[in-house]
Each structure stands twice: as C-alpha cells, then as structure tokens.
Amino acid sequence: MTKPLRVGVAGLGTVGAALIAQVAAQRAQLTARCGRPIEIVAVCARSKVKNRGVDLKKMKWFSDPVELAGDPGIDLFVELMGGSGDPAKTAVEFALASGKSVVTANKALLAKHGVKLAQLAEKSAVSLNYEAAVGAAIPIVKTLREGLTGNSINRIYGILNGTCNYILTRMEQEKLSFAECLKQAQQLGYAEANPAFDIEGHDTAQKLSLLASLAFGTKVDQSAIYVEGISSIAAADLAAADELGYRVKLLGVAVKTPQGIEQRVHPTMVRKDSSIAQVMGVTNAVTVDAEGINPITLIGPGAGGAATASAVLSDIADVARGHMTPPFGRPTASLSSVRKAPMQRHEGGYYIRLMARDKPGTAASIATRLAEQEISLESIVQRHPKDGPSADTAKGSVPVILITYATSEDGVRKALAAVGRDKVISGRPQVIRIEKN
Amino acid sequence: MTKPLRVGVAGLGTVGAALIAQVAAQRAQLTARCGRPIEIVAVCARSKVKNRGVDLKKMKWFSDPVELAGDPGIDLFVELMGGSGDPAKTAVEFALASGKSVVTANKALLAKHGVKLAQLAEKSAVSLNYEAAVGAAIPIVKTLREGLTGNSINRIYGILNGTCNYILTRMEQEKLSFAECLKQAQQLGYAEANPAFDIEGHDTAQKLSLLASLAFGTKVDQSAIYVEGISSIAAADLAAADELGYRVKLLGVAVKTPQGIEQRVHPTMVRKDSSIAQVMGVTNAVTVDAEGINPITLIGPGAGGAATASAVLSDIADVARGHMTPPFGRPTASLSSVRKAPMQRHEGGYYIRLMARDKPGTAASIATRLAEQEISLESIVQRHPKDGPSADTAKGSVPVILITYATSEDGVRKALAAVGRDKVISGRPQVIRIEKN
Numbered sequence: 001m002t003k004p005l006r007v008g009v010a011g012l013g014t015v016g017a018a019l020i021a022q023v024a025a026q027r028a029q030l031t032a033r034c035g036r037p038i039e040i041v042a043v044c045a046r047s048k049v050k051n052r053g054v055d056l057k058k059m060k061w062f063s064d065p066v067e068l069a070g071d072p073g074i075d076l077f078v079e080l081m082g083g084s085g086d087p088a089k090t091a092v093e094f095a096l097a098s099g100k101s102v103v104t105a106n107k108a109l110l111a112k113h114g115v116k117l118a119q120l121a122e123k124s125a126v127s128l129n130y131e132a133a134v135g136a137a138i139p140i141v142k143t144l145r146e147g148l149t150g151n152s153i154n155r156i157y158g159i160l161n162g163t164c165n166y167i168l169t170r171m172e173q174e175k176l177s178f179a180e181c182l183k184q185a186q187q188l189g190y191a192e193a194n195p196a197f198d199i200e201g202h203d204t205a206q207k208l209s210l211l212a213s214l215a216f217g218t219k220v221d222q223s224a225i226y227v228e229g230i231s232s233i234a235a236a237d238l239a240a241a242d243e244l245g246y247r248v249k250l251l252g253v254a255v256k257t258p259q260g261i262e263q264r265v266h267p268t269m270v271r272k273d274s275s276i277a278q279v280m281g282v283t284n285a286v287t288v289d290a291e292g293i294n295p296i297t298l299i300g301p302g303a304g305g306a307a308t309a310s311a312v313l314s315d316i317a318d319v320a321r322g323h324m325t326p327p328f329g330r331p332t333a334s335l336s337s338v339r340k341a342p343m344q345r346h347e348g349g350y351y352i353r354l355m356a357r358d359k360p361g362t363a364a365s366i367a368t369r370l371a372e373q374e375i376s377l378e379s380i381v382q383r384h385p386k387d388g389p390s391a392d393t394a395k396g397s398v399p400v401i402l403i404t405y406a407t408s409e410d411g412v413r414k415a416l417a418a419v420g421r422d423k424v425i426s427g428r429p430q431v432i433r434i435e436k437n
Numbered sequence: 438m439t440k441p442l443r444v445g446v447a448g449l450g451t452v453g454a455a456l457i458a459q460v461a462a463q464r465a466q467l468t469a470r471c472g473r474p475i476e477i478v479a480v481c482a483r484s485k486v487k488n489r490g491v492d493l494k495k496m497k498w499f500s501d502p503v504e505l506a507g508d509p510g511i512d513l514f515v516e517l518m519g520g521s522g523d524p525a526k527t528a529v530e531f532a533l534a535s536g537k538s539v540v541t542a543n544k545a546l547l548a549k550h551g552v553k554l555a556q557l558a559e560k561s562a563v564s565l566n567y568e569a570a571v572g573a574a575i576p577i578v579k580t581l582r583e584g585l586t587g588n589s590i591n592r593i594y595g596i597l598n599g600t601c602n603y604i605l606t607r608m609e610q611e612k613l614s615f616a617e618c619l620k621q622a623q624q625l626g627y628a629e630a631n632p633a634f635d636i637e638g639h640d641t642a643q644k645l646s647l648l649a650s651l652a653f654g655t656k657v658d659q660s661a662i663y664v665e666g667i668s669s670i671a672a673a674d675l676a677a678a679d680e681l682g683y684r685v686k687l688l689g690v691a692v693k694t695p696q697g698i699e700q701r702v703h704p705t706m707v708r709k710d711s712s713i714a715q716v717m718g719v720t721n722a723v724t725v726d727a728e729g730i731n732p733i734t735l736i737g738p739g740a741g742g743a744a745t746a747s748a749v750l751s752d753i754a755d756v757a758r759g760h761m762t763p764p765f766g767r768p769t770a771s772l773s774s775v776r777k778a779p780m781q782r783h784e785g786g787y788y789i790r791l792m793a794r795d796k797p798g799t800a801a802s803i804a805t806r807l808a809e810q811e812i813s814l815e816s817i818v819q820r821h822p823k824d825g826p827s828a829d830t831a832k833g834s835v836p837v838i839l840i841t842y843a844t845s846e847d848g849v850r851k852a853l854a855a856v857g858r859d860k861v862i863s864g865r866p867q868v869i870r871i872e873k874n
Contacts, residue, residue, distance in 0.1 A: 022587055022588075025589075026589065029586075029587070029654075030586065032654075032767045033586050033766055033767050034586065131584075137727075137730050137731075137733055138733060139576065139579075139580045139584040139585075142576075142580070142583065142584055143576045143580075146579065146751065146754070146755065146758075147568075147579055148576075148751065149470050149754035150463045150466070150747065150750035150753075151747055152462075152463065152466075273715070273717075275716075278710070278715045279712075290574075293574050293738050293741070293744040293747055294720065294737065294738040294741075295737065296575060296735070296737035297734075297736040297737065298733070299712050299735075299736070300730075300733035300734065301730050307730040307731065310585070310588055310727065313587035314584045314586055314587065316587075317583070317586035317587060321583075321762065323760040323762075330466075330469045334469050
C-alpha cells in the first residue's frame, strides 16, 4: 500500500468537525479513489475539551497552528481558522515554506495575500488549493483552474453570498422589507450579528477577486473591485423588477472590456428566465461566459459545514493523487496586473426609481436631463399608489421607474445629479444596474 | 522548456476542426497553464482534400486511424470518430495497448466497452479521459471523478440530450405537437434525419451509464437502464404539467435504492421552480445529490463543435499536466457490478392522463382500481374541453388527469391494466413519472 497522506487540520469549527467525520466515513473510498489513504493525524484548535462530536483520540493535539504547520509529521496543512491576519497567515506561510501543501477555505487570506502565497507554494513545489473559498461545494475553482484550460473567458459572474441571496429571496417572495428579512436571517444563523461584511458586498468581493484571477490570469486584487451592498434595496424595487421580468440579485461580476477588466459587486437586475435568476435562498451560483460557447452555470450550496468540508476534501484528494496545478491556474510570474476598467466607463442598462414631485414640468425636466447625456429609455412607468402614499412615497411625490437602454455609468450619474439640482425629485434616486444574461 | 505533448487527432468533423482551431488560438495560454506545449502533430480523416477551415499543413496525415493510434510520433490519441464499433474501438484499444493516453468524446464506445478500455488504460498506466462524452462543455466528468471524491452520492440526474429538450421546450412554449417540433429540430440541425436514437432516449441512456458508474463506483452497464422516449408526449401533457406547477423533461436518473441502483431514462415531471426545470432548448444540465449537502447542478451547452472541443481540450490539458485519474474514478478492479433495482419496484409520484368514457360508473371504477393497489391521489382534474372535442379527445370521452402520491410502478401498471379491462377508458393511458427535486 502506498504511503498515507498525513494531514494536519487547524480550526475545528463546523467545517473542521465535518471534515474529520467525512474522512472517517469515507476512508475506504478515499483510499481507492486517491490510490493512498488520507489520514488526519494532527489537529489544532483553541479548546481541547469542547465536544465536537468527532473522535480526535488518535490525533496529535497542537494548541499553536504555526507549530502544527511546521510539524514534520504532516504532509499537508489544512487551514480552517479564517481571517486574513494571524495566526492563519503565518501558519500558511510557514507550512508552504517548509514544503507542505496547503488546503484552505480562507477567502480573506487569499484575496489579500493570494499572489504572495502562490509564489511561496511554487517555490516549494507544493499545492495551494482553495476550492472551498468560493461557493463551498460548487466545483468552480477546479472548473476554472483545470477544466476551462483552453478557453478564453469573457465574463464570470455569480451569486457568491448566501446571506444576501436569502434576504433578497425573502423580500421578493414575502414582500417584506430589507430590515425584516435581515432580522430573520440573523435568527436563522444565516447572517452575523454584525452583518455589514455580507450585506455590504465585501464577502462577495473577496470571492470575486479569486474568480477574476482564475478566469483572466490576473493578480488577485480586491482593491480593483467596485462594491455596493444590498441595504438600499426596497420591496418596491423587487416588485418593479418582477413586473418588468427581472429579479434582483447581489452579483459579483468580472468582465473583459476594451478599457480593461471591470470587477464589480452590486445589486443587479437579471432576467427572470436566466439560470442565475432561479437561484433562491442561501444557494450560490456562478456563470462563466467563455468565447464561442454558451454559458456554463454551476449551482450549489455556498456555505455550511458539510458543503465546505466536501470541497476541502476534494482539494485534499488532489494532493493525495499527486495532482498539482498552479494556485491561480498559471505560473504566478505570468499573472498580469489588473488593468482596471473605471466604473464610470461601465456600460449597460439601468433601472432608475425616482420619487418625482407631482407638479407640472417634472417629466420634461427629467427627460431633458437624460437626453443631455444621450440616455435612451426602454420603458417609463409612473405609479400612482393605490392605497395612498406608502412608506416609500414622500408627500406630493409619485414613484417613476425608468429602464434605460445600454448607456454609460458616467452619463447616468451626471443625468441624475442634474435632476437632483433641478429639485424635481425628493430623496435619492435608486439605481440598479441590469446585467445581460 | 519541457517536452511538448504530441497529439494525434482521428476524426476531423466539426469537433476536430474546432479543437485544432482552439489549440492554435490558445497556444501560449495552454503552454503556461499546462507547463508544456500541446502540439497536434498528426491527424486522420476520410477526406484529405476537404476544406475544414483550419491549417493542417504541419500535421502528418494518416488515412488509417489505427495506424495513427500506433504511431510512435504521438503521446496522446484523440478519438473523435464516434461509434461503438470499428475503427474507433480498435484504434482506441491499440493506442492504449501501445502506451498512449486516449481522449475521446465517444459515449457509445464507452457505454459498451468502458470497463474493458479502462482496464487497458490501467495496464498501460495511461489516461482515458472523456469529459466531452457527457454534457459536452459541462465539467461533470471531472466533478464526479475528482471533485466529489469524498462524497457519498445518492442520486444523479440530468437533461443529457439537447434534441429532446429542444423539442419539449418548443412544445411547451409554442403549444405545438411533438411531430411539428421534431420537424423544426430537424430543419435546424438539432435532430438527425433518423431521430430515433435521440428521441427514444438511447443517447441519454449511454450518457447516464457513464454518470452512474462515476457516481456509484459500478461497472458501466447500459443494459441495466430502463428507457422510454418522448415521442408519446402530447401538448396536453405539457399544458397540464404547467397548470400543476411542473415541466416535462427527458431525464436520465440513477439513484440508490434499497433494491439496488435504479437507472432510468423517461419523460419526467419536475417542479417548475427547480434548477433543472429552467433548462431550456438544447442546453444540458446535471444535478448531483450527495449525502448531507444540498444538490449541485451544472448547466451548459451539451453539444456543438466548440463546446465539445472545449471539453476535449480540458482532457488533453490534464494529460499534459501529468494528472492521471482512473477512468471511472476508482481502480477498475474495484468497480462493482450493478445490482439493478427492478423498474417495477420504482417508487414515486405519477401523472396519469386518461380518456374516460363519459358515462355513469366510470369515476367509481377508476377510483376502485387505484384503491385496490393502495394508490392515493394528490389531485384529480377532469376537463371538459372548451371548444368541443380536440384532436386528443375521443368521441364521448373526457380527459382526466390524476396525480398520485408516492406509490410503486408495479401498482400503477396493475391498476391501469385493470382500468383498461373495465372498458371505462378509450385509448392508452399516458403515464409520466414525477421526480422529486
């Protein structure tokens, strides 16, 4: 029998515990499929006494993850602690520098230090695998890193945050407010007590930065991403989207444009009959547009102990098989710097919801300001609220919904600034970009 | 620079030509990503003079694929001729026996001879890759063979034939008959002049046999599959499905049951809000239900030159990288024989459409026969055609649609046979199985 792959696991939260249970349950299958046994021989966590529902008796215990990372008794270091700082960073660096492969689910660490860590891995000729860092059980990293090796990718976009998708799904289906749905998500454990990281789009941005690098051969660069969250989305937007044949999703989008690579995270209108629009609740999905072929969409659980452990285990299995792929799919030295397409140059359709003052000249003023920026309208809907002014409706104002043909972000911003100066609307206009799909 | 991977391609139809174009277009990227160049050095096809729109000048020409397969000038043999017999079979066997890796898109060959070819590959310690054989550009083979290594899979099902899905989509959306849509599919080149292989489910069955082996570690066994095509589906069924919240898709389903592994291909009612129900036109999709995690669904182009070539190239890239995985994900000797669950023991919900004779006692008779088999009904809809009898409506008969709760195939067959003997219906009852998803 070939020598076992000896694995050390740092971090025994739900993912770590699920991983240990899965390796134990699938021992024989893993040995058959990888050609050698996979053995978790050492673990590290804060509390040694906590009951995690798994048998740790045969495993060496470490209280310091860096010490575990350097232990000569392991071949592979699995980092499940999270966070872009220490101890995760030092432990992963130390493991790679001492010639051990690393498997991690840590998107924050890779988004911030991905290039440096990839260089370290290459120098030691070891693997740095992170399937679980994006979309958990969805095999998107493998698909981009190995599967679509000979494709030229034009665009990649996805629903990468289950919390936001859960909230938007509830808002749409139950006609509830953002605040109510956030509260429910928190009660169900889908959202953190401090939800900003999820709902303001930063979690999606970290994941998008990894997908963009894999898709375009660029250096991971989270700072190149334009980020907008979902907290401004109102039930009225979802109702209007529904009527117009759209749904609103928080998407991470990376796309090749003549100006460079556009990377953006924002609430997005997607056509209701697209694959991505059907993705509901905490489920994640990624769509890849490669040159010359129809889109490929991968849908699945984007979080949870078992789903994340499933991806971690698939990464471990690749190391056991001796399959090594450069961390970002290409030699790190050949990764190019992101030529960032400025957001002002973004082109696409826009949904604009305004509270227009109900007085003569308002429509003409708005129309003129849009025309000045050469913005053409696909549709205009003016609603007179059925049951008197709703919470959304300021006194003496009526909601107007505009859908533009493809135009530039810059034009939309300038037109709306001018409309604001004209004092024909109340409150801030709501703007949601439309993604073609 | 590391030694190039020298590739010979047998078969220069749309896929072969697309492959040659893609390798030429992505030369630098492929070299960077695989760590060595990929060079198509030899080709084989029937006609040497035909213009295929690609440059073959630098490639050695073979008129005999078996000769190409044995040529010492190649490291990898790509088989794109198709068919389960010769020359494909002998050429692939010869390539494997002479120590060359093989990449093929040939589902028929693998469905029939997969186990034997896998043994040959193992004996020579070479790869046998076939991503393109199922779902073309959808990375389902890689996902099952490498990605879900540590998962226990309970069920895998999918839309694996674009022709059938195109026909069913058109029938539903345009309210057309099967015959009309088949004709359109033929005009568009989506269906063959002799469409039986596609519409009777045999193409789906070949693909399902490969997925089942990968998912369950069983020997490929197409003969274990129950197969029913879509030619009996009427516009009335799609309309009724729509009202009941379902769509009809031709699915290939392989599922673990207490009786063994059930493998079946048949028209299937799927819930309209499921990912698979949204898959329209020639697009393919596969859903994997693994133990403990929510389903993973992969959607994408299931046919076409560029999409198929994309998958072939991803297989070639794995060989170039030196990544080898057993053809069916496990050592061939460890593949078990399929313990076939008999179709009569299938359990699930059923849609039944009957033409009931419009006379006293009919409803009682049908209800009694179902009750005798302990079949409970979720819903009964009796339709009186609005505009007089339609083409579907025999004289003096009214369509009755029954949806059963989960029951056994055997019970449904016996009940309907008894209903038939009672002479209370005209024509054959239409039966469509409901798949939970």
